[in-house]
Amino acid sequence: MQIGILSDTHGLLRPETLEALKGSEHILHAGDVGNIEILEALRQIAPVTAIRGNIDVYGPCAELPATEAIELDGHLFYLIHSLPDLDINPRQAGVSCVVTGHSHKPVFEQQEGVLYLNPGSAGPRRFGLPVTLARLQIAATLTPELITLL
Structure with a gap:
């Protein structure tokens, strides 16, 4: 199964994305969506699970949950x-992968059998x-791949 993971779009959805x-x-989508239309466009590709970030304080994006857990292909x-x-x-909760955003810095790191994955920012360059x-x-196993758009 292939999962797409992004964060920090800040209202910008690039064709490359x-x-x-x-x-x-x-x-x-790990938050800072910036515009609910981004999630609607992503749903044209596949089902989407999204959370809000610190910029998602108004409108429909503010109604997204702060955290979310989802099981995909036997992995939480x-x-x-x-x-x-x-x-x-x-680890105690049985999570296979923690997905974060916010820092805009891509990170793939294993700690105590848990993959910590930050896809970086898919929005405006910062x-x-x-x-x-x-x-x-x-x-x-879970095999991540970083995709550099720009």
């Missing part, structure tokens, strides 16, 4: 926008960082 997510069977994913706000012990998202292959 849509192209990179083609073939995804589910899409996870936990979405939270900012890693310092993590409010559970992922802080001199690349514009990125991630794809994740679910098989016997």
